[in-house]
Amino acid sequence: MRLAEISVPALHHNIGAIRRHTGVEVIVVVKADAYGLGASIVAPAVVAAGAVMVAVASLDEGLALRADGLSAPILCWLHAERLDYRAAVRHGITLGVSRPEQVRRVAAASAELGATADIHLKLDTGLSRNGAAPETWPELFATAAAAARTGAVRVTGLFSHLANAGDGADRAQAARFDAGARLLRAAGIDPPLRHLAASAAALSSPHLSYDGVRIGIAALGLDPEQAAGSPPLGLRPALTLSAEIVSLHHGGASGGERLLATLPIGFADGMPRALAGTGLAVTVAGVRAPLVGPIAMDECVVDVTHLPDRVRVGDRAICFGDPARGEPAIEEWSRRLGTINYEVIARLGTRVQRKAVGRGDPPRDAPTHLSPSGRKGEV
Numbered sequence: 277m278r279l280a281e282i283s284v285p286a287l288h289h290n291i292g293a294i295r296r297h298t299g300v301e302v303i304v305v306v307k308a309d310a311y312g313l314g315a316s317i318v319a320p321a322v323v324a325a326g327a328v329m330v331a332v333a334s335l336d337e338g339l340a341l342r343a344d345g346l347s348a349p350i351l352c353w354l355h356a357e358r359l360d361y362r363a364a365v366r367h368g369i370t371l372g373v374s375r376p377e378q379v380r381r382v383a384a385a386s387a388e389l390g391a392t393a394d395i396h397l398k399l400d401t402g403l404s405r406n407g408a409a410p411e412t413w414p415e416l417f418a419t420a421a422a423a424a425r426t427g428a429v430r431v432t433g434l435f436s437h438l439a440n441a442g443d444g445a446d447r448a449q450a451a452r453f454d455a456g457a458r459l460l461r462a463a464g465i466d467p468p469l470r471h472l473a474a475s476a477a478a479l480s481s482p483h484l485s486y487d488g489v490r491i492g493i494a495a496l497g498l499d500p501e502q503a504a505g506s507p508p509l510g511l512r513p514a515l516t517l518s519a520e521i522v523s524l525h526h527g528g529a530s531g532g533e534r535l536l537a538t539l540p541i542g543f544a545d546g547m548p549r550a551l552a553g554t555g556l557a558v559t560v561a562g563v564r565a566p567l568v569g570p571i572a573m574d575e576c577v578v579d580v581t582h583l584p585d586r587v588r589v590g591d592r593a594i595c596f597g598d599p600a601r602g603e604p605a606i607e608e609w610s611r612r613l614g615t616i617n618y619e620v621i622a623r624l625g626t627r628v629q630r631k632a633v634g635r636g637d638p639p640r641d642a643p644t645h646l647s648p649s650g651r652k653g654e655v
Contacts (some may be wrong), residue, residue, distance in 0.1 A: 277519060277522065277537045277540045277630060278315075278517075278518075278519050278520075278540060278541050278543075278545055278627055278628045278629060279428070279517070279518050279519070279520075279592075279628070279629050280313065280515060280517050280624060280628050280629065280630045280631070281515070281516045281518070281631050281632075281633045282310075282313050282314060282317050282318065282321075282515055282630060282631065282632050282633065283512070283513075283514045283515075283516070283633055283634050283645070284321045284632050284633065285512075285513050285634040286497050286512040286513065286514040287318065287321045287322055287325060287384065287495065287496075287497075287633070288324070288325040289386050289497075289510075289511075289512050290325075290326055290494065290495050290496070290497050290511045290512060290514065291304070291322050291325035291326050291438075291623055292326065292419060293325055293509045293510060293511060294478060294479075294489065294491060294494060294495070294509065294511075297478075297479070297482065297642055298473075298478055298482050298489050298510055299482070299485065299523045300485045300486065300488050300489060300555065300614050301328040301329075301471075301487060301489075302322075302326065302327045302328060302331050302488065302489060302491060302495075303327065303328060303329045303330070303331050303471060303488050303490040303491070303622075304318075304319075304322040304324075304327045304330050304331070304491055304492070304495045304537065305330070305331045305474075305490060305491065305492035305495075306318050306319050306330050306331070306332060306341075306492075307331065307332045307333040307334075307337060307492070308333070308337075308622055309337075309455040310496075311492060311493065311496060311618060311621050311622050312546075312621040312622040312623065312624040313410060313496065313515055313621065313624075314582075314630035315332075315337065315340070315341060315344075315562070316340075316341070316344045317367055317631075318495075318496075318514075318628060319344075319346050319631045320346060320348075321632070322495055323346070323348040325648040328349065328469075328488065329348065329349040329350065329351055329370070329488075329493075330346070330349070330350055330351070330624060330638075331349060331351040331490060332350065332351070332554070333349070333351070333352065333353065333354040334352060334355075334537045335352050335359060335369065337352065337631040338350045338352045338364070338367070338369045338389045338510075339363060339364075339367060339369070342367045342369070344435065346409065347395075348363065348371060348433065348601040349368075349370060350368075350369045351369075351370045351371075351372055351373075351396060351433070352364070352370075352371065353367060353371070353372025353373075353398055353406070353645070354372075354373065354374075354451065355371070356510060357376045357379065359451050360385070360387040361381055361384075361393070362374075362385045362388065362389060362391070362426075364382075364385075364553065365385050365389050365393045366389060366391075366623065367380070368394075370396060370432065370433070371393060371394070371395050371396070372395070372396045372397075372398045372410040373395050373396070373397060374397070374398040374399070374400070374416070374436065375408065375412070375416065376412070376415050376416050376419040376602050379395065379416065379423055379429065379442075380419060380423070381421050381648050382395060382423075382428075382430050383423040383426065383428035384428075384630070386428040386429060387426070392427055392428065392429065393428065393429050393430070393634055394429070394430050394431050394432045394433075395420070395430070395431055395432070395433075396431075396432060396433030396435050396469070397417070397420060397433070397434050397460070397467075398435055398436065399434065399435070399436045399437075399452075399453060399456045400436065400509055401436040401437075401438075401449040401452040401453050401456070401472075401505075402438075402439055402448065402449040402451075402452065403437045403438065403439045403449075404439075406435070406437075406491045407436055407437070407637065410452065410455075410456070412641065413459055413460075414459065414463075416455045416513065417459060417460050417463040417465065418463055420463070420465060421465055421517075424464075424465065428530075431460075431465045431467050432467055432468060432469060432487070433467050433468075433469040433470070434456065434460060434467050434469075434471075435470065435471045435472065435490070436452075436453050436456075436472050437472075437474065438472060438473065438474065438476070438477050438484070438567070440474075440476050440477070442587075444479060444554045445479070445647035446481060446484060447498050448450060449472070450484055453470075453472050457470060457525070460585045462551065462598055466488065468486070469487045469488050470486040470487045471487065471489060472484055472486055473485055473486070473489045473490065474489070474491060474492065474500075475491045475492055475493045475494035475495075475500040476490075476501065476510065478490075478494060478506075479492050479494060479500065479508050479509065479522050486508065486564055490620075493617065493618055494511060495511045496513070496514045496515060496621075497511040497513040497514045497598075498511070498513060498606060498607075498617050498621075499517075499607075499617070502566055502610060502611075502617055504615055505644055506540050512598065512600075513597060513598045513599075513605075513606070515596075515597070515606070515621060516594060516596070516597035516603065516623070517594070517595040517596050517628070518537040518592045518593060518594050518595060519540055519541040519592065519593055519595060520539070520540065520587055520590060520591070520592055520593075521537045521538065521539060521560070521587065521588070521590065521592070521593060522538050522539070522540050522575075522587055522589065523537070523539055523589060523592050524536070524537040524538075524587065524588075525538070526581070527577075530578065532558055534568075534579050534581045535579070535581045535583075535584055535587075535653060536568065536577050536578070536579060536580065536581075537544065537565070537578050537579075537580045537587060537593070538559065538575055538576075538577055539558070539575060539576050539577070539578060539595075539637075541569055541574075541576060541578055541595065541628075542571055542572045542573045542574045542575060543572070543573055543577050544625050544627065545574075545625040545627055545628050546575045546620075546622065546623040546625050546628065547571055547576060547595070548571070548613060548623070549570065549571045549614055550612075551567065551571060551609065551612055551613065552567065552569065552571045552576075554567075554612040555612070556594050556604075556608065556609065556612055557578070557604060558578055558593040558594055558604065559592065559593065559603055559654060560578070560580055560583060560586075560587055560591060560593045560594075560603050561583060561586040561587060561595045561617065562580070562602060563583055563586070564604075565578040565579055565582075565583065565593065566578060566579050567579075578593065596608065596609060596620075599655040606620050606621060608643060613628060614655065
């Protein structure tokens with residue numbers, strides 16, 4: 277009854293557009309169950325479209341993708357203090373690390389298993405949320421170099437995260453990132469994949485692309501700047517949320533009776549009560565139908581008085597989708613809620629069925645792993 281349709285052709289289109297725009301590798305972030313869309317659907321689709329790697333926050337998310345059969349490279353970077361790294365090493369999951377002790381523990385797990393772990397070193401260049409502070413870089417790099425010499429680890433990446441505080445702040449962070457890269461090379465390590473830009477910078481500041489960009493919301497065809505309407509680069513929204521009309525009835529109202537349709541979607545499914553009374557509309561038979569009354573846990577009601585001959589029980593109402601098709605944009609919800617499009621889709625409840633639709637055609641130009649000599653220059 278409640279359906280989230282994920283368009284595989286849209287995902288393929290978006291990855292191709294971003295690869296062409298940036299000219300570098302694309303890493304797609306599928307944390308939090310691909311922002312609510314379903315990592316088991318999104319991850320294989322973006323890999324087929326040319327993503328060189330997918331990324332998650334926690335090891336549990338990475339292991340779930342491996343259990344689903346995903347063999348592509350996976351990066352995860354947010355680790356509990358007592359995390360057992362052996363599972364990551366055993367399943368070939370690349371670990372983002374930011375402290376010397378983490379490097380040592382990963383190396384110990386690798387040595388115990390007789391394997392080599394891939395790691396990406398994460399630097400804090402100004403976001404102040406996660407990553408190695410500049411004063412710790414010499415020790416971190418020396419520890420990583422020592423572990424690499426034993427064969428326990430292989431440093432395959434260096435990354436950081438922009439605070440998106442404006443072009444000047446972005447360039448200042450990039451300068452710190454460049455300084456870290458030079459210091460790492462001086463320690464004898466020159467990783468092939470440097471990535472700094474997430475979706476916002478990947479779309480607006482290609483000079484910050486380095487060897488790869490790490491995108492999430494843009495892969496789903498949504499604008500990180502929250503503008504509803506035409507997403508940048510012609511990106512296509514990959515998610516359509518709909519609900520089946522389960523009843524039609526007449527309700528009294530000032531000025532006459534109205535024809536009302538009940539949809540089995542409510543605040544337990546990701547339609548917050550705060551949307552009531554905001555003027556939100558869904559589309560029924562391609563026509564806008566306004567939400568009326570409060571939103572319950574399991575259902576809501578829309579006014580279809582103007583569609584007496586075009587609506588039937590069993591028809592689907594589009595809650596949000598692609599505005600190019602006349603459907604409400606996700607940003608219509610986020611504006612009314614005073615939040616961001618990321619949060620709207622991440623709120624989708626477990627009762628909403630996720631379903632892949634369509635078959636995308638992967639681009640003919642298979643992804644190529646850039647060597648250091650093929651990099652973009654430092655900022």
